[in-house]
Amino acid sequence: MKRYLLLFSVFLAVQSLYAQASQHPDVEQACMDYIDGFYQGDTAKIIRSLSPDLLKFGYWKNKETGVYESDGQMTFTEALDYSRNVLVKQRFVAKEAPRKVEVLDVGNHIASAKVTAWWGIDYLLLAKVDDRWVIQQVLWEGPLK
Template identity: 55%
Template sequence: MKKSIVLFVLLATFSFVNAQSNAEKESVEKACLNYIEGFYEGDESKLKASLQPSLNKFGFWKNKEGDYEQQNPMSFENALAYARIVLEKKQFPKPDAPKKVEVLDVGNSIASAKITAWWGIDYILLSKRGDKWMIEQVLWEGPLEKS
């Protein structure tokens, strides 16, 4: 009888922890999708929902000679301004543009993810603020290589 109770408690604990970790992973995915969709749709509210005001985003773009050059950093305000331009000028990506999120790791208060979008790839670092995952840092490289 004691073994049955111990086994039940262990299984219940495992199920709870697994469900909790799945919920955290889904929350990280949601923050990353808000990020991509915010830029794709020109939706400032999605960016505000996923970006820390102290955002640090920078990356590398391939020049005409084929060399990668570091681009100017993008702040939280720059990200919102970019979204406004996308919406105002209707510069939406093609419907089949990549929109992939891979959650790499989720800790108690930090997480990492890889995003594939029309502009290339982004590596994302997130922090948990209260019960919400927020993007702190982005390091990106574009464009995607044609295969």
């Protein structure tokens, strides 16, 4: 009996790891859509990657004092407006700009990732909603240098 319980436990552990690993590309894609939405002014990618309940909060380094100061919050609507503005004003980001995603952890319904972009570093918390990964919260600081 103990042997069967042990085998069953191992089976469940392997299944759980497989499920998490299989979700990794979907989490990464949501993060890439987030970057590209801002870089390319692609509102479809912003809508696809961000939760309507988005909470984005960050710190920007003051050029004069060198001190990081609160840059306030950004809502889903403000993110969408920013993306539209990039497209309207044709302020696209250079091709060589940083565009890196590190998926840190994936659970059954939650995930975390680190994004490096031209503005700095973002830590993202994602949730699986209606079988797709969306970014719920972002904590960031910038610039990179």
